[in-house]
Amino acid sequence: METFVFLVAAAICLAGAFGVVLSKNPVHSALSLVGTLFGVAVLFVAQNANFLAAVQVIIYAGAIVVLFLFVIMLLGVDRAEDLKVDPLVGQRAAAIVAGVAIFALPVAALAATGWEATGAVSNLGPVAASDVPDIEGIGRVLFTRYIFALEITSILLAIAVVGAVMLAKKSPRAVDMIVDLPARQVAEPVTADVDGPGDATADAPSEEGTA
Amino acid sequence: MLLAAGVEPSWYLVLASALFAIGATGLLIRRNPLVMFMCVELMLNAVTLTFVTFSRMLDDIGGQAVVVFVLVVAAAEVVVGLGIIVAILRRRPDATADDLALLKG
Numbered sequence: 001m002e003t004f005v006f007l008v009a010a011a012i013c014l015a016g017a018f019g020v021v022l023s024k025n026p027v028h029s030a031l032s033l034v035g036t037l038f039g040v041a042v043l044f045v046a047q048n049a050n051f052l053a054a055v056q057v058i059i060y061a062g063a064i065v066v067l068f069l070f071v072i073m074l075l076g077v078d079r080a081e082d083l084k085v086d087p088l089v090g091q092r093a094a095a096i097v098a099g100v101a102i103f104a105l106p107v108a109a110l111a112a113t114g115w116e117a118t119g120a121v122s123n124l125g126p127v128a129a130s131d132v133p134d135i136e137g138i139g140r141v142l143f144t145r146y147i148f149a150l151e152i153t154s155i156l157l158a159i160a161v162v163g164a165v166m167l168a169k170k171s172p173r174a175v176d177m178i179v180d181l182p183a184r185q186v187a188e189p190v191t192a193d194v195d196g197p198g199d200a201t202a203d204a205p206s207e208e209g210t211a
Numbered sequence: 212m213l214l215a216a217g218v219e220p221s222w223y224l225v226l227a228s229a230l231f232a233i234g235a236t237g238l239l240i241r242r243n244p245l246v247m248f249m250c251v252e253l254m255l256n257a258v259t260l261t262f263v264t265f266s267r268m269l270d271d272i273g274g275q276a277v278v279v280f281v282l283v284v285a286a287a288e289v290v291v292g293l294g295i296i297v298a299i300l301r302r303r304p305d306a307t308a309d310d311l312a313l314l315k316g
Contacts, residue, residue, distance in 0.1 A: 003218045010226050017230050020249050021237030029246050033253070036230070040256050043223060047267045052259075052278050059282055064252065064289050071293050072245060075300045081243050087309055092240055099236030106228040115221040117268040124273040127266055137272040138279065146276060153283040160287035167294030 005046050013039035024080040030068045037061045048127065051135040223264040231257035242307040244296050248289070255285050 012035055019032025037060045044053035086092050124141050127134060142150050234253030241247050259278045266274025299306055 006218045006222060010222075013226065013230060014233075017233040017253055020246070020253055021233060021240065023246075026243055026245050029249055033249050036253060037256060040230075040260055043226075043260060044263055046218075047220075047223070047263055049263045049266070049275055049278075052263060052275055055279070055282060056259075059286065060252075060256070064286065067289060067293060068245065068249065071297055075297065075304065077243070077245065077300060077304060081241075081246075087242070095236050095239035098239060099232045102235050103228050103232035106231075107225055110221055110224055115219065117220075117265055119265070119269060121269050121271050122273045124271060124276070126270045127272050127275065134272070134275060138276050141272055141276040142279060146280075149280060153280060156287050157283065160290045164290045164294040167291070167298050 002046055005042065009039045009042040009046070012036070013043070022083070024083055026072050026077060026081075027069065030065055030072065033068070034061050034065050037065070049134060051133075051138060220264055220268045224261060227257045227260040227264065229257075230254075230260070242309055244300075244306070244308055247308060248292055248296070252285065252289070255281060 016032045016034070016036030016039060020029045020036065023029040023032060037056060041053040041056040041061075044050075044056060124145060125137055127137065231254050234250045234257065237250035237253070238247050241250065259281050262274045262278050262281070264274075266272065303310070
């Protein structure tokens with residue numbers, strides 16, 4: 001039974017992953033990502049990690065992907081990207097070679113150990129005792145051994161909220177400093193050909209830039 | 212034969228490395244910053260699947276506890292990363308990762 005569940009969920013995961021990478025439209029990529037996240041959640045259930053499966057569906061598929069879709073719709077960047085063009089010649093082939101190497105390295109390491117985990121077991125306790133479900137074990141570990149790390153993550157979340165508010169705030173000067181780059185280098189030779197006004201317009205942006 | 216053998220925990224690890232490799236390849240190939248971000252999420256999910264699988268293989272709850280921290284870091288990363296992407300794409304809707312060359316000044 002677990003073999004059947006694994007094969008189906010693995011097929012969904014891989015199809016979704018290829019969909020993320022190969023979809024021309026970012027909206028299709030986001031929807032494929034939902035498929036992969038759901039497949040991973042099924043694999044969590046198959047391995048008795050029920051709490052993490054619920055968290056996976058709620059936070060990843062429910063919150064993070066919705067955030068992605070919200071940004072795509074907000075910015076209106078949901079148009080197709082031409083995957084045929086290869087701006088850096090050879091980048092695509094090199095990326096595929098690197099991907100195959102990244103896949104082969106852990107599999108080779110796993111094969112070298114005889115397909116077994118060789119690490120030492122910590123003293124945090126078993127996954128699920130007969131009377132203790134997995135959520136209780138996770139809670140016990142998080143609030144005893146990892147309590148300091150848990151408090152640090154709350155600080156991290158607070159910093160992330162402040163950072164998101166700062167980035168989203170309508171502060172024209174700050175945003176100009178970050179993203180108002182010179183439009184394109186193509187425009188410069190045209191202004192250089194003009195004698196009088198060309199110098200004046202060439203000076204003005206540089207003064208703004210230094211100010 | 213395959214179905215009769217029963218599922219081995221190492222199959223999950225092979226699947227996780229495949230997901231990680233696909234995400235890494237996509238990160239290197241794609242130029243839309245939003246899709247690159249989704250590929251990073253794909254790689255993070257492969258790592259969480261590895262953690263859960265090792266937690267099962269070693270019968271150790273620590274692997275599942277670490278996944279909670281990975282989730283928190285992923286959420287914070289998405290919030291800040293998407294904020295930066297919104298700030299950039301609002302001014303230049305056609306910006307791709309190749310436009311980083313503009314930073315040469």
